[in-house]
Amino acid sequence: MSTPRELPVIVLVSEHHLDLLVDEFGRYTRDYAIRGVRSAAAAAEVLAEVQAAGGQVPLVVAESVLPDAHVLAAFHSWRAVMPTARRLVVAHSSRFRDDGQLLRDGLAKGKYDAFLLMPRGQRDEEFHNAVTELLSDWGSTAADPEVDTVRIVTPVDDTLSLAIRDFADRMGMPARTYSPDSETGRAVLARVQRAEADLGFPVVEAMDRAPVVARSVRDVAISIYGAPSDIDVDSVIDLVVVGAGPAGLAAAVYGASEGLSTVVLEAEAIGGQAGTSSMIRNYLGFPRGVSGMRLAQRARSQAIRFGTRFLTGWPVTELVVGSGGVPHVVRTDGGDVAARSVVIASGVSYRKLRVEPLEALVGRGVFYGAAMTAARELEDQDVYVVGGGNSAGQAAVHLSRFARSVTVLVRRDGLASTMSRYLIDEIHYNPRIAVRPCTEVVDGGGDGRLEWLTLRDTASGASTRHEAAGLFLLLGADPHCDWLPTEVARDSRGFVLTGRDVPKHSWRDGLPPGNLETTAPGIFAAGDIRAGSLKRVAAATGEGASVVPLVHAWLQPGGMTPCSPTP
Template sequence: MTEPRVLPAILVVSEHHSEFLLDEFGRYTRDYQLRAVRTMGDAKAVLDELRTDAVPVPMIVADSSLPDASVLEAFHLWRTVVPTARRLVVAHWDNFLTDAPRLRAGMAKGKFDAYLLMPRGVRDEEFHTAVTELLSDWGSTVADPEVDTVRIVTPVLDGLTLSIRDFLDRMGMPARVHHPDSQVGSEVLARFPDPTEVTFPVVESMRRDPILATSVHDVAVNIYGAPSDIDVDTVVDLAIVGGGPAGLAAAVYGASEGLDTVVVEAEAVGGQAGTSSMIRNYLGFPRGISGMRLAQRARNQAIRFGARFFTGWPVTGLEVGSDGLPHAVVTDGGRIRARAVVVSSGVSYRKLRVEPLEHLVGQGVFYGAAMTAAREMEGQDVYVVGGGNSAGQAAVHLSRFAASVTILVRRPTITETMSQYLVDEITWNPRVRVRACCEVVDGGGDGHLEWLTIRNTETGEEKRHDAYGLFLLLGAEPTCDWLPPRIARDERGFVLTGRDVPKESWLDGLPPESLATTVPGIFAAGDIRAGSMKRVAAASGEGASVVPLVHQWLEPGPEL
């Protein structure tokens, strides 16, 4: 007999408007249970009860004025009970303008997620758009999926399984892990001639035959196919290497303007930005947007205009065309010939180069934000190494699950390298602290990270700390070893474009166009380009800006 489904609870807190708000939230009663109280204290009691009963709480909706505390004090208390709940402040129309000034600073510091005017009539879809966005964000980062597009069968949650889950999360594909002895696990394994010879993890996706996955690449090819499986016999107008913000923007603008456009991405679309739990300073998203959602929306937008994506194929080479012949993007799965190429392969995180910890990658040690792994950190002590925005976003997200999150930076402060909105949010967050002038020099554990040794770079003092998770966001290294020598790069390996190109490569005393490389018809955009800003919006802007240069290159010259 199937156990009754436990509905997550939305908690409404308002002294005078709880009945009105319950009625307004009535459209969610199929999927959520609604609870309403009048005061901060009553809300704390209900949250304690829900936690005891293992009822998830995706959202707390609080009136901007409470009788027994300020709403900011209330959220600070409630966060200690349910740190994963999205926090929504709603104001009656009589109080919206008067309450806004005292609450605005709290929103900037991340004390709550949105400040909305209570609906003044039926079908206030602007209000409910904000509600559903927050619920969707909770569902994609906290809750187990109700429906799984991909099933993973394995007896252990090892590094490979986590990497596959992370890839699927970033691609927006709900997945669940099932034990081989479970009903689902048994059904999947029964599809093999001899289940006793199966190696794990086993991945079944999109009604295809299950595979024995040895890498994320196996899963990507199983779902999306290989370039050789897709018709690329023709010469395309534009091949884009890398599906981060720059590549996605180039794909949208290129395809929308009629260019036959192909994108090759080694991993999940979105690049490093796709691992960000919440980007709050991207234009047009006042409540923020996760990197995954931003990337998937851009991918769908590009596909709508006719762009094709080949996911899971690292580019191994670029053959430069000559005498009117096209360039060729080379992968193990096939070649894509293109009249123009945009290199937007982005950057990877630098290695920590502490050998004992390299052996624990995937077992408590992660390069990047590793969104999927965050859920495995519940109640644990976690460390984040890095002082950039990616590190700050990762720390804030991890604090929803971990007992404590410590950011380690070599600099005296994070204010020089991190956006102020993140600095403010971290300063307020009681679960996150910053340790300056520190570095990780050792660590270990029996099959999983258990401890770290941290050195003070000023005094040289070393101290050992218990640790269950280490997330390394150490800065940028270009990922372009596959480029031919003819494409000039700086001393760090970033691609040179425009006036940064060596003068001996200029034509007729003129530098290449701003995003053009030393090879005609090959362009660079985003983090891979020397001198880029290393920001999502800047990369998107470069991806859009490169398309007019591609058009200019593709236009036939004047007849003589």
């Protein structure tokens, strides 16, 4: 029989209202241990005690005024002990307005996560909604799940196993890795439908479906979500959306809610590149921020509620443009889907670093994108982030909760021209993050995984070697559109042209296509894949919503000839 795990500890710090806070947090005592203290020094002792015992602290709640330290200075010192803990400031009603003004700048710069009014009565659900959001964020990014939806059985935590776990995390499915000799591992292996000679790893059991011997992430996605060929081949879908990033998800929600039969094809995980963002703080309507994964899964659930069907793990290989009443055909290796209209929302991928020794270590210390799962494996290590955009800034902040140091490398002379101000401020005030301008990665290596990097100063030309356990590459955008036909015009960089950006010789009857319409009638583009788009989550969701009226106009009588099924 296994020994019960120690409960994570929520630390409450208040000189005059500790009893009130302890009482309010009584509802969490089944799942968390509540420790209340009356000073910053006493809180530091509790944090050190929990750390020494190997415990976890998901949340520290401090009153806005402490007897022995400024609350922001206290959080700064506590962060060094428990960097993954979320930080909440609560203010009594008599001080809420004044302290809110004084502490506002610290909230904007990421010195703490939320500022709330102390509860004044029973069932203050607004207060507890904020608390559970913070606990949920900690649980999805910092802690191993207590209950898993995906079980990965493998003797070695190799590149594929890590990729499968990252896919599960991005899909909002708690995942754990088990040894084949463990009780759970043996039980999963006993359920594998295979001949004894086919033994292989990893074996993945997801969503209570039959376990599969995975040779790729796609194998896991198919076992959960099926294949495009599962769609009735005799039907024609009103709207097929290629890509499930913010633009594609918005198109799915608004299209399905307007009564259009809607299918979304996604090559990787729901959320696209934005889904790897650990915390988006400037998205409208989320004052405490929202992770890209959580935003994507909420949008997916919303789209499913209206009838959208998602097929994950299937990159589109070809788009055949229909005409004369014949629908478009979207092709994948798992089957074809016939569609009256298509929205291209396949987004962009990070550019390659093109340093061969490091390309050989992708998945073994070198990662394209934020790779949130990998962050947990880098505790007390030195890591580097290459890139100057918001995605790079969000990755650096997330990694700083685990790594000993995070260094952001940019070729420019700083971050001001490429990153949002709130992220620059958060990075500046984070003691674990440093920024190295005018720097590029020119070499690196290690014995089976990343161990060192060579960095070159672009101004002086001098090169230096550094120990490194992780390299995260967020290098800008290359479009995902090699599968598009010649009928869909693109610019010199490969981005899809729409509206007045389409060359005049491709206009129809002297008029340009609609704002989000391509040169192929009935085919539209939204989000980062579109030439001239603003590379921001909010802009992408706006385009995804805005494209649906154009789709409706196309599907109206006179907009297109009624389609017949493909032969």
